[in-house]
Amino acid sequence: MALLQIAEPGQSTAPHEHRLAVGIDLGTTHSLVATIRSAQPAVLRDSQGRYLLPSVVQYRADGTVRVGEEARAEAAADPHNTIASVKRLMGRGAEELQTLAGALPYQVLAGEGMVRLQTVQGEKTPVEVSAEILRILRQRAEESLGGELTGAVITVPAYFDDAQRQATKDAARLAGINVLRLLAEPTAAAVAYGLDKGAEGLFAIYDLGGGTFDLSLLRLQKGVFEVLATAGDAALGGDDMDRLIAEQILAHFAEQGDSSPAWQRQVLLAARAIKERLSSLEEASVELVLPSGKAVQWHLRREQLESWIEPVIRRSFAPCRRALRDAHIRPEEIDGVVLVGGATRVPLLRRLVAELFGREPLCDIDPDQVVALGAAIQADALVGNQSDDLLLMDVLPLSLGLETMGGLVEKIIPRNTPIPVAKAQEFTTFKDGQTAMSIHVLQGEREKVEDNRSLARFSLRGIPPMTAGAARIRVTFQVDADGLLAVSAEEASTGVRAEVQVKPSYGLDDAAITRMLREAIAHGKEDIEQRRLAEARVEGERVREALDAALAQDGSLLQSDERAGIDAARAELLHALGGDSATAIDHAAEAVEKAAEVLVERRMNQAVRKAMAGHSIDEWSEK
Amino acid sequence: MEAGAALCPQCGALQPFDPSLSLFAILGLAEGFVIDPAALRSAALERLRAVHPDRFAQADGRTQRQSLEWTTRLNEAQAVLGDPLRRGDYLFSRHFGQSALGEEMGSLRDPEVLMRQMERREALEEAAAVRDQAALERLRAEAHAEEKQIEEQLAASFTAPEAGRIAPLLQEWQYLRKFLAEIDQYEERWDFA
Incomplete structure (x- = not known):
């Protein structure tokens, strides 16, 4: 079955065959997919032209799953079943969550091993939730590229440990994606800069995403990307800024607010919105609907915002200095600082990073896209579409x-x-x-x-x-x-x-993955069967209705043995429609049509005769 | 492309990993203490390009494993030979059958050297107690300068290798490295506090 074909990697193929390969940035807040088109990396968009897929998954009571914008829209209304920022939970145990995301609106199940979330569709691991996101991106890629993917490069924070990397790879496996390589996000960004901007020398890639922070120091030289050191914080990101703002909003409306997840979600979304607005404006407001139903405005000035979030930004500096020490590099030796991740749009962050490294950071490539673009370049190289000598040398992030x-x-x-x-x-x-x-x-x-x-x-x-x-x-x-x-x-x-x-x-463990894969296969089969059955039923009903209408009108045209044959076929169809075999319905409907051929013929003849009644042939031919 | 023993000279196919090759041989470098860092880097890059797992992302499992083994060994060669202390100890073990830095060799005995190390450590503790960043920098610079001296002495000693002369130099250098790591640790602790 195509959905779950995991390619046994066989090496060489025909030299000119272009293989479909993509780069996927599986982010905390957003995910996206990119590929190489006419020798240029480009992000792939959905049917509505959007390329950022919110990393939000909603498990619905009717058994369906929503991913992305549609799921995010439901976050406030259905907080227990709408999983956001799942990347923070990858490869983590329940006991670690206190130090991670703060209060989570969904129900976390205690127990050993990787955390599990209670949803209306049962227990879900972060791996399964991430697989839903990856499945959508895979579909998007296969639809816009018009074929099955050979493989994908999936990016992970450089600072992800073994368990987090393994969890990411497992999620891809569940989504039916052949993982060509897990690539560190800052390294991917460096590839995009190195190839697009011809950057050479020593570079610091400062990557503050929604939930993770990475700093990598790389030496770029003629297609060689050598990571000299990396450091980071797997639980530091733009989300932390949002949370600080949200705390202020909650404190401000302490009297009128409540502890409902819906209110908390609304506040969190408002916090993010105002942070984004204050990247370009000096002051901004957001509207909130209090639990009482009353709409209120909340106003914030950039200066105030900066005083709240500065500690979050400064937390990223200790890892920066650690990487510099590990690589034996002084800040002044660095040729360029590249900003990656949506959170680096914050003006204060740009100022502070410029201070730390003594130079203005680069952000020529959209910080939301740059990681996926770099991953696409490597994916293309890994499937052999490029003859360029691209060499990426990465490091172990943690001892x-x-x-x-x-x-x-x-x-x-x-x-x-x-x-x-x-x-x-x-x-x-x-x-x-x-x-x-x-x-x-x-x-x-x-x-x-x-x-x-x-x-x-x-x-x-x-x-x-x-x-x-x-x-x-x-x-x-x-x-x-x-x-x-x-x-x-x-x-x-x-x-x-x-x-x-x-x-x-x-x-x-492998047994758990195998079980999930089996379930996914079973589900996939079930889904297809269900769809076929529904289609067969519609078609069967249409045939029955047409037959009944014809019999009611022109049943008299049939001789009794002809009528008996049709009635038998009709009874057979009714029986099949009551069952759940699509094939049986198809066969019965065909049999009805076959049996009714004689009726169709008689009706045609009758219609022609009626039309011609009272007219001579000559008359017709003159017209 | 010069890829050493990893690729078949005729067909260019990846060969089974050969663990018997020395770290010098795998890079095609002459065995000796003095190495040109630029030559080491270019030799390593050339070979890595040829055998790196990224070149075999679509290959069969066996080829992928061979690629992994060659690349792992090339990385090791670059790391060991790229660091003069590790290079020195590797050469020592090639000459004398064991590392100069293992427990079997004992530790530093020269009282003069020991005294110097003790004084250094006291100075570090004093500086750390009052978070004197400038003093830390000074101690770091001194240690780096001594590393340079030891490197020169080692280069001279390896021309006619004698275990009794080389081992103490390597051991003293190892002390300096630990000392430098301690400086880093203090800084890191302050940073992350």
């Missing part, structure tokens, strides 16, 4: 480590190491005859286990029994070009491969 004695973390691969990278570590047994051991992999910069992200626990089984300390188990940690970790293990003295069982801490 990988292992739990050691006393709940401490031992780093095995430090942050900002170029990927792909592998590191082997040897372990030994501490008991005679020990045949298994467990290893806890973490990601982060802190010393204690609990302060880092738990990625997975591995149990190594099948270690040959030996005296304590004799076994030498070599565990290899391999990070691929997508920044994803894989682990393999081998007992070095005997060469026995230990079995590695992965239990992702926040990801979905």
Whole structure:
């Protein structure tokens, strides 16, 4: 079935075959898709000319799903089933949410592993919600490009950890998209600038999206994009500014407001609207409808807004300095600062970033589009449409480590190491005859286990029994070009491969993904069956009505055996219409038409005779 | 395109990964302590272009794995040989069969060097206690200057390698690196506080 064909990548094809590849920016507030058209990257628009798809998914009681603008319009009315900013939940556990998005209007289910949301259509993981968004973008791409996609490059914040990256890849898989590469958002932006503007030298890409912040330092040189260091905050974005403004609005209307999700949503939307307006205006107002039904105006001056949001912007500077330190670069060595993400339209942000780096930032390419455009360029290169030597070299954003004695973390691969990278570590047994051991992999910069992200626990089984300390188990940690970790293990003295069982801490294991895929396939089939059945019923009913009308009018034209044949076929059709097989309805309707041919013929003849009655042939031919 | 051993010289197909190649050999560089950073970079880029997973995004699983292995090793070669301390220790292990920085080798014994390191650490703690950014910068610059000196001494020592002469230099350098990392950590703590 085409919907879920996951291509077994087979390499070369005919040299001139143009493969359809896209870049997808799966954002916190908006998502979009771009491709290469006539050698130029361009965003793809929907039938109404819009290219930004709000990253909002609404699960409706009737079993349907709405995505985008239509879902966002329902956010205030149906807050529990309308999921916004799901990117903040990707690869996260329920216990982490307090520190993430603040109060979430939807119901989060407690439990181990990745967070689950309670909707009217049952429990949904962020992976499934994201897959709905990706499905729409895939449809948009296939409709406007007129064919099936070979694959897509999907962007992720540079600072996304392994669990968040894996969750993104899983979402694409669920949406039936062959992921060519996960690409860091700032790197994608650099590609767009490097190719379009011919930028060369050292660049800082400052990317403040709706919910994530990334700073990457890259060296651009003749098609080589080399990330020197990256740093960020996976829970800092324009949404935080909106929330600060919203808090002010809520405080202002504390008397008249209430705690309903609908009011909270309305305030949040108003906060975003006024922030956007104050990017070009010195002062602005928004209208709000109080829970009492009374409409009120809320007024804000840019100066006041800036005093509220400055701390949010300043929070991004610590990661900036960390990246500079890691890359051993002084701000004055930087040749250009590129702004990415809608939140960088805020004038105060531009001023403060200019101060930090000592130069005016660049924003020639639309900060909403630049990431998707860069991803499209890479996607095109990855499917072999370009012969240009494009080389992207990225880094591991956060250190990988292992739990050691006393709940401490031992780093095995430090942050900002170029990927792909592998590191082997040897372990030994501490008991005679020990045949298994467990290893806890973490990601982060802190010393204690609990302060880092738990990625997975591995149990190594099948270690040959030996005296304590004799076994030498070599565990290899391999990070691929997508920044994803894989682990393999081998007992070095005997060469026995230990079995590695992965239990992702926040990801979905393969069994869960397979189950979701199966459900998606089943649903897809169901959907198609449903549609066919509905169509067959309409057609069957039309045939029956036409027959009944003809019989009522001209039934007398039939001989009794002819009439019996038609009646039998009609009874068969009625029976089929009562069932739920589209094929049976189609067959029965065909049989009715066949049986009724004689009636149709007689009626035609009769009609002709009536028209000619009382006239001679000659008369007709003279006319 | 010069791609070393990774590509078949006739057909250009990616070859099975060869783990026996040294980090110098994989880059086609002569084995030695002194390396021209520009030559290292261009050798690495040339080879990475040829074997990088991005070139094989549509390839079969086996080819993709080989690409991953070659690229991983090239990245390692660039990282190790690009850093004179790691390069020095890699060369040391090629000559003497083990790292100079592992536990087996013991640690610094020269009392003069040890004393210098202790004084340095005290100065850092004092500066950190009062958040003296300028003092931190001064200490960092001094450490960088000493790194340069050690690098020169190593270059001379590797012309006729003796473990007893090279190991202490590498170990002293390792101390300096830890010291520099501590300076970074103080700054980072202040930043993120």
